[in-house]
Amino acid sequence: MQTPKVIKTVPDPDSPQNLNVRHANQQVISCVVPAYNEHDNLQILLPKLQAALGALSPTWEVVVVDDGSRDKTVELMQTWCQIPGFRLIELSRNFGKEAALTAGLQASQGDVVILMDADLQHSPDLLQAMLARWEQGVDMVYAVRQNRDDEGVRKRLGAKMFYALLHSDSRVTVPPNAGDFRLMDRAVVDALMKLPERNRFMKGLYAWVGFRSEPIEYTPDARASGQSSFNARSLLRLAIAGLTSFTTWPLRMVSIVGLVVSLAAFLYGLFIFTKHMFYDDPVRGWPTIVTILLFFSGVNLLSLGVVGEYIARIYEEVKNRPLFVVRSSLGRVRRAGVEGPEFTNHKSQESNADEHTSQ
Structure with missing residues (x-):
């Protein structure tokens, strides 16, 4: 009885199937934007994201999560969702930013997901640099403030004390001066979605899941319109959530x-x-x-x-209550070859919405 021969095949190192190379222009890019009363800011941000993402990949989506806004954010997004690439996740009430971020991550379909605020302090001009790091193999690129000169003394001292307490008894290192503005590979997003906790301190969860991460420095722009809904009470509540979630x-x-x-x-x-x-x-x-x-x-x-x-x-x-409740969802991913109207200002959006209603 002959012994069967074992044939070993050596993979071609130059074959594209064997190269772990990322190309942003061949992947779906998702941008998740939580919004609470951000109607005026979204009018400026959405055209910028449309131009920035369109230059990076033919397949992209902007997922705006309305966290119970009381202004006309939903009406604005209903108009923008007529354009392929723009999506709206409307929550049934205000569940908080951490829940809104989770809802956006859960709804995102991209191979790479970018989180950013709607107040224009996170510039879309930084997306290309983030994607370049991701193409080099970095799983998570998080933006770090170069300084906190625009904040008051009490807020800076409070932030310094918070991170000192957080790192004093935690095996997870949460980068100081880093917020939610970051890029994540799909593997990172899937890992975050497996975490069941409802008291979510997202900055800690980003660090807990690990993966290869690198910072990228930036200087936040001034808020374009309105005031931040994060007051001293909200920051204190978030700090307590972080300390009780990641330290004893x-x-x-x-x-x-x-x-x-x-x-x-x-x-x-x-x-x-x-x-x-x-x-x-x-x-x-x-x-x-x-x-x-x-x-x-x-x-x-x-x-x-x-x-x-x-x-x-x-x-x-x-x-064991759900972290959030979705009231409605609109829109779809923009794919190569699918064209749609481009809105550059809110007046044209309102007129198109009126025409759509009259029809």
């Missing part, structure tokens, strides 16, 4: 404070006992007792509050 140091801090206070109370009790026994000093002062009781009560309430934050996160997770 608040719980450890409570334990340390409890140990220190207990030790201090023991030493103070020993001091009073010594004075009374050896120096015949009478135990006096109900104000001292009241002050100590109030101090301990404050520490107990603070400890309960910290533990309560973690319990509240657990409560939100076990309810």
